[in-house]
Amino acid sequence: MPTGSATSGGADDLAPVGRFLRETGQLLERLDQAAIARARQILLETYRQQGRVFTLGNGGSASTAQHFACDLAKDVIPAGSRPFDVRCLTDNVALYTAWANDADRAEVFANQLRGLLAPTDVVIAISVHGGTGFSADLVQAVRYANGVGARTLSLVGFDGGILHRESTCSILVPVESTPQTEAIHLVVEHLLMHLLKQDLAAR
Numbered sequence: 001m002p003t004g005s006a007t008s009g010g011a012d013d014l015a016p017v018g019r020f021l022r023e024t025g026q027l028l029e030r031l032d033q034a035a036i037a038r039a040r041q042i043l044l045e046t047y048r049q050q051g052r053v054f055t056l057g058n059g060g061s062a063s064t065a066q067h068f069a070c071d072l073a074k075d076v077i078p079a080g081s082r083p084f085d086v087r088c089l090t091d092n093v094a095l096y097t098a099w100a101n102d103a104d105r106a107e108v109f110a111n112q113l114r115g116l117l118a119p120t121d122v123v124i125a126i127s128v129h130g131g132t133g134f135s136a137d138l139v140q141a142v143r144y145a146n147g148v149g150a151r152t153l154s155l156v157g158f159d160g161g162i163l164h165r166e167s168t169c170s171i172l173v174p175v176e177s178t179p180q181t182e183a184i185h186l187v188v189e190h191l192l193m194h195l196l197k198q199d200l201a202a203r
Contacts, residue, residue: 051120130161157181
């Protein structure tokens with residue numbers, strides 16, 4: 001049997017596949033394009049001002065935060081050019097768990113930012129629920145960043161939660177689904193990288 005052939009169920013097996021893909025397409029159409037354009041501008045201004053970028057998230061969103069940091073540090077930069085000064089706050093496991101163990105768990109990210117964050121910097125918080133009932137550590141980090149005058153960028157889902165309301169810029173995936181939210185966050189991340197790569201190459 002050829003690779004990829006259906007082995008059972010026929011059309012019944014394909015129905016949920018089609019539903020998920022249709023919903024993904026519909027959600028992409030509903031994204032706030034102005035918010036994406038503003039996020040692009042914030043990141044470009046941060047680069048030009050030689051500010052730093054800090055990314056953070058929990059669970060699957062921590063992986064997206066790492067991906068974001070990796071692409072900013074390497075993928076978008078023309079050969080021989082200065083990279084983004086970017087770090088993901090979950091990358092240093094020893095430091096992360098030391099703060100989580102020895103201080104208020106909700107302050108685990110804010111404690112890593114204290115004394116480092118400047119008004120020219122940006123904090124990127126990625127969260128499915130936007131901090132509503134979950135991820136108080138992300139909320140505290142964004143509030144700390146807002147307090148020092150840094151810009152804050154959030155990628156969220158569901159109703160957006162606190163992060164959607166309190167961030168400088170927030171991109172909301174309008175769906176109550178963790179898999180769909182996380183999948184579309186990655187699409188948004190790659191879209192921003194595509195745009196920034198064009199911007200930096202044009203310089």
